[in-house]
Amino acid sequence: MLVLFILLALLTGCNENRATYVSISTDKAVEMMETESDYIILDVRTVDEYNSGHIKGAINYPNENINDAVLDILTDKDQLIFVYCRSGNRSKAASQKLANMGYTNIVEIGGINSWPFDLEY
Numbered sequence: 001m002l003v004l005f006i007l008l009a010l011l012t013g014c015n016e017n018r019a020t021y022v023s024i025s026t027d028k029a030v031e032m033m034e035t036e037s038d039y040i041i042l043d044v045r046t047v048d049e050y051n052s053g054h055i056k057g058a059i060n061y062p063n064e065n066i067n068d069a070v071l072d073i074l075t076d077k078d079q080l081i082f083v084y085c086r087s088g089n090r091s092k093a094a095s096q097k098l099a100n101m102g103y104t105n106i107v108e109i110g111g112i113n114s115w116p117f118d119l120e121y
Contacts, residue, residue, distance in 0.1 A: 019100050021095040021096065021106035022108065023095075023107075023109075024107055026110060027116070032107070038079060039079065039081065040059060041055050041059070042081055042083045042084070043055065043059065043085070044061060044062060044094040045060070045063075045090065047060060054119060054120055054121075055119065055120070056117075056119075057120070058120075059073055061073060061074075066097045066098065077101075077102050077104060078105055084111060085111055087110075088108075091108050091111065
């Protein structure tokens with residue numbers, strides 16, 4: 001019983017220190033984009049998906065290319081970064097990777113499928 005208690009305490013302690021991000025709706029993201037000025041919109045889909053239409057001003061860095069190395073396009077780890085993909089799965093994975101790398105202001109906004117505005121090509 002004591003061993004189980006110690007393992008549980010250790011696992012709980014590890015989870016408390018896990019870097020995190022915030023997930024919000026596209027509507028809330030639009031509101032934030034209207035009031036914030038220094039942010040990046042990060043499209044983590046493939047290059048072909050990005051070229052088929054993306055949020056205006058978004059930069060592309062595919063999720064599968066995000067690793068433990070410092071990202072050359074994301075030099076300020078405290079800058080507000082909105083992350084999206086097609087449906088929300090890759091944006092969650094990419095957001096967690098970025099948070100684990102020390103980025104502190106990650107906002108995951110789901111998928112472009114629910115983006116209410118025109119796209120840029």
